[in-house]
Amino acid sequence: MDDKEVLSASSEWLSKDKSLLDVAAMANNGVDLNDKKTADGNYIYSATGAVGEVVCSTPPTPGERVFASIRISGGKPNSQALKDLIREYTEKLKNSDHCSY
Template sequence: MMILAIVGTACSTSGKSYETPSSLCGKSIPSKLLDPFMPAGKSASVVSRHETEGIRRCRIYVDNKEVLSASSEWLRKDMSLRDAARSTFNNVDPDDKITKDGKYIYSKTGAIGAVVCETPPTSSERVFSSIRISGGKPNAEALEGLIREYSEKLANSDHCSS
């Protein structure tokens, strides 16, 4: 009986007393896609910033420590996914895993996506998405799913057309 009580307590205590956010940079994202990156803590918050034209960025904090950063950015139309991955702040290397469809490069700590906008921002630019794990739990497979979802939500967003 005592063993069952201890096991039951260990399984039900995750150390997380906050609700996982259900959006990223204003885009509805299923919490189950963000959960793998969320550490134990008491509170979570999402802070969005759109201070620079062509760049939208948001960060998720747990107990005031950055866990995850996401952004979408207008870049040159001729820029490749690997070129976008060369940016040092992305936690992605151009030689990291690339998906079969060639739209995403990801590692356990970062991902880049080529967003296919229905209405591109300008004739000389295209939108790339990125997610960086900074204080959360690294997880390559989960990051591939999250960058896909985030990029698909951006494709129909106002950031793709303005």
């Protein structure tokens, strides 16, 4: 083990007026506004990162939305793998304690 971070995942509550594009534009997300978007518009992904909105079963507050992001900084970049991973990650988060108080 070399103690180097290769993959990181996070989720955060942001103001309801933030869009997926706003989150993609944030530094350190590993994606940019010109990366691939899913047909449903719920995810933006590349070979180095992905972001998606978490549609919480019980939203945290009326004024907030939850977004998830995954970034890689090594290994073998793979945009299809990150697309699949962000979908699974947001699905797991939507019923988690992170989506409610």
